[in-house]
Every structure is written in C-alpha cells, then in structure tokens.
Amino acid sequence: MQFRESQPIYLQIADYVCERILLKEWKTGERIPSVRELAVQLEVNPNTVLRTYDYLQQNEIIQNQRGVGYHVSSSAMKTAMKYRRNDFMERDLPSLFRNLYLLDMEIEELAVMYEKYKRSNFNEKSNMSRVK
Template sequence: MEFKDKQSIYLQIADYVCEQILLGQWPPGERIPSVRDLAAALEVNPNTVMRTYEFLQSQEIIANKRGIGYSAAENARQLIVAFRRERFLENELPEFFKTLYLLNISMDELQTRYEQFVALEFPSTP
C-alpha cells in the first residue's frame, strides 16, 4: 500500500479496511486479518494497525471477539457509508467543486467520465 503525506497512516489503513468491507472482501461477522497479518501485508508497524483497529472499534465498525479476533460488525457497511459520506461531503466535495469550476469541467463531462470509471473499475457491480 502506498501511503500519502496528507493523512495519518492509521487513518489511511482504516480507509483500506473500510474499502475491503464495502467491496465484500471482508463480510460482516467474518474474521478480518489479525493485527500482525495486516501489518505484514501492508509493511507497517503492528502498533499502527492496532491504532487503526482501536479507531474502527470506537466507530463500532469492527469488533474484537475474544479468542477469535476482529470481525466486521453486522451493520459495518451502513456505518462506513454514513461516516465516509459525511466526511466526503464536508471536506472533499467543496475542494472538488472548486477544481471543476477553475478548470471549466462541465457536469456532462464529469458524468461521462464517472460512468467510464465505474465500468472499468467495478465491472461486476450492477
């Protein structure tokens, strides 16, 4: 995973975990990778992944089942969508609109490119 400088690594890992849940790779109720396994896969310190998991637990997106490990909560998808939607609408969308305006990109062009993106990146999604 390639990390960016603008956001804490543990939050970037949280976004990754949330994406895996949203994409159905880590279904609700099923075990997700352990702290050590995810740290090794992402080549980060296990303490960073632990901080990520603690953050996601505080958001009630994942739960730690004693003796079993971490798993996605049954309502994880809804919680993730609500959390990320609010963050996007409040923080990222205004900057995005500014860029559209400054570059004179129309909503029609944006719609076309969005549809192309979805078709290429998520071909099996209805």
C-alpha cells in the same frame, strides 16, 4: 500501500479496511486479518494497525471477539459507507469543486466520465466487486 503525508497513517488504514468492506471482500461476521497480519501486509508498525482497529471498533465497523480476533460488525456496511461518505464530502469534494470552477467545467461532463469509469472498473453484477 502508498501512504499520503496529508492524513495520519492509521486513518488511511481505516479507509483501506472500509474499502474492503464496501467492496464486499470482507463480509459481515467474517474474521479480518489480525493486527500482526495486516501490519506485515501493509508494512507498518503493529501499533499503528492496533490504533486503527481501536478507532474502527469505536465507530462500530469492526468488533473484537476475545480469543478469536476481529470481525466485521453487523452494521459495518452502513457505518463504513457513512464514514467514507462524510470523509469524501469534507476532504475531497471541496477540492473537486474548486478544480471544476478553475477549469471551467460543468458537472454534466463528469457524469459521462463517471459512468464510463464504473463500466470499466467494476463488475456490473455486484456493482462493487473489483477495482483496478
């Protein structure tokens, strides 16, 4: 995983976990990778993943079942979507609007491109089953 300097790594990992949930790769009630497993997979310190998991647990996206591991909470889909939506609105959307203004583009131009992107990157049946 490539990390950006503009955001703490633990929050970028939280985005990664939320994305897995929103793409339905990790389903409600399912066990997610352990702290060590995810740390190895993402090539980060286990303490960073632990901080991420604590953060996601506080936000009721995952839950820890003592002795069994971390699992996707029953409210994870709704909560993860709200979390990602707020993040997008606060962090990404202002930059997008600024670029639209500077490039003298209209939102209607993006609508066509967005539909094309969805068709080419996501399975139509699940609407969110795979990302390129």
